[in-house]
Amino acid sequence: MLALVTGAAGFIGSHLTDRLVADGHEVIGVDDLSSGRNVRPGVELWEMDVADPALVERAAVRRPEVICHLAAQVSVRASVSDPLADARINVLGTANVLEAARAAGGRKVVFTSSCAVYGVPDALPVPADAELRPASPYAASKVSGEVYAAMYRQLHGIDFTTLTLANVYGPRQTPEGEAGVVSIFTDALLSGRPTKVYGDGTQTRDYVYVLDVVDAFARAAGEAGGGRRLNVGTGLQTTDRDLHTLVAEAAGAPDDPEFAPPRLGDLPAMAVDPR
Known part of the structure; x- marks a missing residue:
């Protein structure tokens, strides 16, 4: 399987890249190296911003079978102080990744979300089908990404799974x-x-170990998603x-x-x- 991982040089993305390579898959990493430089030797690195239109062009040529989308602006505080910068990376970047999936032939996408989308829930632990109540621009951008993915599934048949992560x-x-x-x-x-x-x-x-998160990504990448949202945490x-x-x-x-x-x-x- 040819997998494309955005945010491949970062914290979770680099561990996922290690796992996919160990499982025998070919991996393309997409990263601008702004928040990490953990690039595994032998991985094909596309050094670019996740919102760069060139991502779509290159995906159309290489045609990855699955895209694991981890590249993001992840600071709630930064999103509050500069919501436009947050939206450029998290909303425009996600739309660009979905366009890349479409250009690659309507492939599978594993989208990374955050438990921040639940806001202040009615009960804990919060189930994956709970109402989404984003309380920050960061959380809103993650909700937007999931809505975009659902729309691409409906319009273009792109399969996706949303993994909603606890604190990794x-x-x-x-x-x-x-x-x-x-x-x-x-x-x-x-x-x-x-x-x-x-x-x-x-x-x-809710604290969850990074290798447990990587296991969830590896499983989601190899299975039909059907547009499901899955929580990844301990409860x-x-x-x-x-x-x-x-x-x-x-x-x-x-x-x-x-x-x-x-x-x-x-x-x-x-x-x-x-x-």
């Missing part, structure tokens, strides 16, 4: 941005720098304060974070039902 952690995650809380705490505590918890520490997240909630304690103990560092006001767009609690 693991090797190669950078401490930049606000999404990688585990790596942010780990990097700061190992370096002896102060740490910061936003809110009173009771905010909860378990961990408070920011408890996470800080766990990381501090593992790092042998003091467990005394600074507390700061909650950030605009942050959700008070989240866990997804993976069933």
